[in-house]
Amino acid sequence: MADLQVKVAGVTFKNPVIPASGAYGFGREYECLYPLSELGGISCKGTTLNGQNGNPAPRVAETPAGMLNSVGLQNAGIDHFIEAELPYLEKQDLVVIANVAGHTIEDCVEIARRLEPTSTDMIELNISCPNVKQGGAAFGTSCQAAEEITAAVRRATTKPLMVKLSPNVTSITDIAKAVEAAGADAVSLINTLLGMRIDINTRRPILKNNVGGLSGPAVFPVAVRMVWQVANAVNIPVVGMGGIATAKDAIEMMMAGASAIQMGAAIFADPYAPVKVVRGMNEWCDAHGVARIADLTGSVQPW
Amino acid sequence: MSYVQGEYPLIAKKNLAKNIYDFTIRAHHLAALAEPGQFVHLRVPGFFLRRPISICEIDREAGTIRLVFEIRGEGTEALSRINPGELVDVMGPLGKGFTLLPEGKKAIMVGGGIGVPPMLGVASHYGENAKAIVGFRNAAAVILTDDFKRVGTSCILCTDDGSAGMHGFVTEALKQELEREQPDLICACGPAPMLKGVIALADQYGVPCEVSLEERMGCGVGACLVCACRTVKDGKEYLAHVCKDGPVFDAHDVIL
Known part of the structure; x- marks a missing residue:
């Protein structure tokens, strides 16, 4: 049995596997299959200040080795998260990461303030949602905007602050450096890649939003590349995600530079995927004489 | 769940x-x-x-x-x-299935096309206290009518082109049935225009009605929120999720 414990921004996770925001709700839908305590943490569904309905359906489309989604941050608002979801998650023995997704800097600051007195272990600031018109990726595609919003939320919270980055940029390392300079304790990447599918019979996009975020195994090599580049550009920990479906994928992502990993779309194909990855990583470490999984982080030896 | x-x-x-x-x-x-x-x-x-x-x-x-x-x-x-x-x-x-009323209560199952199969399971709960009204494009597309009879439910067949059963839509057959006798519940699954017609008739005759919806899905359990459908909750429009809040909804809660 390898030591699976990892540390991100001072927070200890019993293992490096975290269901990604938007893919796992608040965990309740999976508790009948396995205890949530088998996971290192949970990144909760992105929460706005007042709640919102999101985009009209269809909000999902199949793609080769993946999917597009255009949910648009449907959620019940931060107070509902604190009153109705957090008390349940507090009892589950895993790291609880609140995903903050405001439309304005002021919204994000207010959400962080309301989370401050709660048991939330960590904040993941979402500056990368491709499916909302205001805020979202608009904050994550310019260094100045990313720096401003990160600095403002930094001042509003004493909790470990992780910033979730968009891959839909020219240089993700520049954005990562900007949020590091603004006080982020960690970065998580990648959010979805903007994509589109068209029904050739109706000549209509499949998604009612026309475009949506691509996730699933199709994006995995892009995610590995970006995690590797960012991990080499900043001095704060990187949480890697994007298309991870197996333990081997997770190990590859850690070797690229991730201190922990998140899983999203793979859970739709196999609801047991996160716990299979935990077990598989442990077996791989045992078979390869790796005593501490944390030692895998950034261990790739580039040519 | x-x-x-x-x-x-x-x-x-x-x-x-x-x-x-x-x-x-x-x-x-x-x-x-x-x-x-x-x-x-x-x-x-x-x-x-x-x-x-x-x-x-x-x-x-x-x-x-x-x-x-x-x-x-x-x-x-x-x-x-x-x-x-x-x-x-x-x-x-x-997901949530149809309400199964206690023994002796009567129900009408309305199914259109590939919306017919889920109605068979519900019909078998009611047996002879249910009546099925099923509609298809034409005779070649007709399925499951013998199965309804096997579970004891009489079946009214409608086809759009009249090549089998009644010539016309299920709503016409439903109207005739409701004129004759009003059941305790109407259960329906099929294309949106059919559901709209069924709900209007249910309202007209004051019969409770439940409809089964479909939408492109992701997780299937209510975690990913992609399968949104328009519903009314506390007097306001709310995007519910077909996989967890449905697929079966009270007819008064859905906006089609």
């Missing part, structure tokens, strides 16, 4: 009509949990997202579920190529 996920054997397969397949899958625990109107989420080799398929019939004693589905695209096409003896990756039962 309580569901299972695993690989279960396909024990029987039939081609009921053009592009319509009938699967019987042995999954004891799943069959024990399942209720009429719920669905299962199937993984198809070579495709990323699962495909939601409504449960047609449940045989708890045999530990089987029956699924009748239509080839709609590449995923369901690949699904139709799975053969008896092979395993199917099934997640389920999922």
Whole structure:
């Protein structure tokens, strides 16, 4: 049995596997299959200040080795998260990461303030949602905007602050450096890649939003590349995600530079995927004489 | 919620009509949990997202579920190529089924096209206290009418072109039935225009009505929120989710 414990921004996770925001709700839908305590943490569904309905359906489309989604941050608002979801998650023995997704800097600051007195272990600031018109990726595609919003939320919270980055940029390392300079304790990447599918019979996009975020195994090599580049550009920990479906994928992502990993779309194909990855990583470490999984982080030896 | 996920054997397969397949899958625990109107989420080799398929019939004693589905695209096409003896990756039962009223209560099942299969499971609860009104494009597309008779439910067949049964839509047959006798509940599944017509008639005759909806799905359990449908909650429009809040909704709660 390898030591699976990892540390991100001072927070200890019993293992490096975290269901990604938007893919796992608040965990309740999976508790009948396995205890949530088998996971290192949970990144909760992105929460706005007042709640919102999101985009009209269809909000999902199949793609080769993946999917597009255009949910648009449907959620019940931060107070509902604190009153109705957090008390349940507090009892589950895993790291609880609140995903903050405001439309304005002021919204994000207010959400962080309301989370401050709660048991939330960590904040993941979402500056990368491709499916909302205001805020979202608009904050994550310019260094100045990313720096401003990160600095403002930094001042509003004493909790470990992780910033979730968009891959839909020219240089993700520049954005990562900007949020590091603004006080982020960690970065998580990648959010979805903007994509589109068209029904050739109706000549209509499949998604009612026309475009949506691509996730699933199709994006995995892009995610590995970006995690590797960012991990080499900043001095704060990187949480890697994007298309991870197996333990081997997770190990590859850690070797690229991730201190922990998140899983999203793979859970739709196999609801047991996160716990299979935990077990598989442990077996791989045992078979390869790796005593501490944390030692895998950034261990790739580039040519 | 309580569901299972695993690989279960396909024990029987039939081609009921053009592009319509009938699967019987042995999954004891799943069959024990399942209720009429719920669905299962199937993984198809070579495709990323699962495909939601409504449960047609449940045989708890045999530990089987029956699924009748239509080839709609590449995923369901690949699904139709799975053969008896092979395993199917099934997640389920999922979602909320139809209300099953106590013995002696009467219900009308209305199904249109591939919306007919889930009505069979509900009809078998009511037996002779149910009446099924099923509609298809033409005689070649007709499925399951003998099955309704097998479970004791009389069946009114309608076709759009009159090539079998009544010439016309299910709503016309429903109106005639409601004129004669009003049941305790109407259950319906089919295309949105049909559901709209059924709901209008249910309202007109003051009969409670439940409808089953469909939408492109992701997780199937209410976590990813992609399968949004317009509903009314506390007087305000709310995007509910077909997989968890439905697929069966009270007719007054949905905006079609």
